[in-house]
Structure formats: C-alpha cells, structure tokens
Amino acid sequence: MREMRLSISNKSGLIPKLISYLYPSECPSCGAATDNIVYAPLCISCWSGIKKYSGPACNICSTPFSSEYSDICAECLKTPPVFSRALSFGLYADTLATAINIYKFHGIKRLYKPLGKFLLEFDIAGADAIIPVPLSVNSLRARGFNQSLLLAKFVSDNSKIPLMLDGLIKSLETPPQIGLSAKERISNLKGVFRAVRDFSGMRLLLVDDVMTTGATVKECSRQLLKAGAEDVVVLTLARASST
Ligand SMILES: [Zn+2]
Numbered sequence: 721m722r723e724m725r726l727s728i729s730n731k732s733g734l735i736p737k738l739i740s741y742l743y744p745s746e747c748p749s750c751g752a753a754t755d756n757i758v759y760a761p762l763c764i765s766c767w768s769g770i771k772k773y774s775g776p777a778c779n780i781c782s783t784p785f786s787s788e789y790s791d792i793c794a795e796c797l798k799t800p801p802v803f804s805r806a807l808s809f810g811l812y813a814d815t816l817a818t819a820i821n822i823y824k825f826h827g828i829k830r831l832y833k834p835l836g837k838f839l840l841e842f843d844i845a846g847a848d849a850i851i852p853v854p855l856s857v858n859s860l861r862a863r864g865f866n867q868s869l870l871l872a873k874f875v876s877d878n879s880k881i882p883l884m885l886d887g888l889i890k891s892l893e894t895p896p897q898i899g900l901s902a903k904e905r906i907s908n909l910k911g912v913f914r915a916v917r918d919f920s921g922m923r924l925l926l927v928d929d930v931m932t933t934g935a936t937v938k939e940c941s942r943q944l945l946k947a948g949a950e951d952v953v954v955l956t957l958a959r960a961s962s963t
C-alpha cells in the first residue's frame with residue numbers, strides 16, 4: 721500500500737487529498753499527526769501503548785478485581801456463568817477504547833486486523849468453531865458491518881478454526897438495558913438471540929468486541945448450550961466496567 725502511494729503520480733494533488741480524507745491527520749488519542757496506514761488514524765506510539773491486562777482478575781469471567789483470598793469474583797461465585805471462561809485482552813479504557821470506538825462507530829473497518837491480532841494472544845486451540853455475536857438486521861443495516869464478525873473472521877483465518885456464521889442469529893432488537901441489574905439484563909435479553917442449528921458436542925469460541933456486564937455473551941452462550949454445544953469460551957477485546 722505504501723509502495724503504491726509512492727508510485728502514484730501526483731500531478732493533480734488529488735491523491736494526498738484522498739489520503740488525508742481517508743486517514744484523518746490527527747491521532748484521536750494524542751493529537752499528533754497520523755504517521756502510518758495500519759493503525760490510522762491512531763499513531764504508532766499510541767497503538768504500541770495498548771497492553772494486555774495482566775493485573776488480578778476473576779479466573780472465570782476476567783473481571784479485574786483484587787482479592788488475596790479468591791481467584792473467582794463475587795458475581796461468578798454467586799451465579800456461575802453458563803460459559804466456561806471469558807477471555808479479554810485489555811481494559812476498555814485509554815487507547816484501546818478509542819481504537820474500538822473508531823472501528824465500531826466511525827466505520828474504520830480495516831482496524832479489525834490490528835485489533836484482531838490482540839485476540840490471537842490467547843490459546844484457543846481445541847475450539848471446534850468460532851461464532852461472532854450477531855447483530856440484528858436493523859443494526860447491521862445502520863452500521864454496515866458486524867464488528868464482531870470481522871474480528872471472528874480474522875481469528876478464524878489465522879487459527880484455521882472454522883468460522884460459523886449461520887448458527888446464531890439476533891432476531892429481535894436489544895430492549896433498553898439502562899437501569900437494569902445484571903440479572904434483569906439477562907432476562908431482558910430472552911428471545912433476542914436464537915441458535916438455528918444443532919451444535920451437539922461442539923466446543924465453541926464466541927467472539928465479541930467488548931464485554932460489559934456479560935449479559936449478551938451469557939445469553940448467547942445459553943442459546944448455544946441449549947442447542948447442544950458442549951462448551952462455550954468467550955473471547956473479547958476489552959473488558960468494560962459496568963459501573
Ligand atoms: Zn497518538
């Protein structure tokens with residue numbers, strides 16, 4: 721791509737205009753000039769500051785917490801989740817949050833590759849299929865792409881674990897979740913996701929961009945297990961605090 725840019729004749733000045741239109745010139749994280757086309761509009765320095773979370777976290781759901789006495793968070797102890805494990809690369813903060821928002825809400829689709837690389841840092845061998853959290857038809861129409869699907873495809877392409885696109889659908893819009901407790905959020909999502917094939921005996925990797933309360937991935941996991949799946953592991957880019 722870089723070579724192509726250099727070799728294109730630039731008599732009219734249209735090419736630089738096009739590039740500055742496609743890649744806004746300021747990094748949204750630090751304000752410096754964008755210096756690359758892989759992470760653009762984010763600059764290389766900000767992108768390389770994105771680090772995997774390595775602090776104390778729940779062994780089941782990856783919620784960051786500090787306790788010397790337990791490896792499992794209070795929520796998982798009270799109500800063990802239906803998925804066996806939720807893996808998350810980082811915390812939904814700083815540059816990682818900016819990158820995800822730009823990817824998801826500003827249509828910078830090509831960021832699925834550098835973001836997807838973060839998901840390859842986990843040992844996912846053993847999964848039989850990768851399932852992205854689906855969007856409803858209306859959301860897909862409005863956004864133009866499913867951010868979780870592109871991430872799932874990237875993981876599939878690089879791990880050779882098959883991507884399964886027709887197994888789980890979102891047939892209803894998510895009802896408003898504001899003001900609901902974690903438990904209410906899950907029951908509020910009943911009937912929203914539907915497994916439409918048999919997953920008997922399969923170990924599944926469910927991919928989403930961000931996990932907040934976990935209501936969405938819990939309900940998706942519940943549907944996949946109901947359809948016969950043996951095990952569901954959730955894989956997300958970032959863990960957001962629900963408070
Ligand atoms: Zn920057």
Ligand SMILES: [Zn+2]
Pocket residue numbers: 778779780781782783792793794795796797
């Ligand atoms: Zn937990």
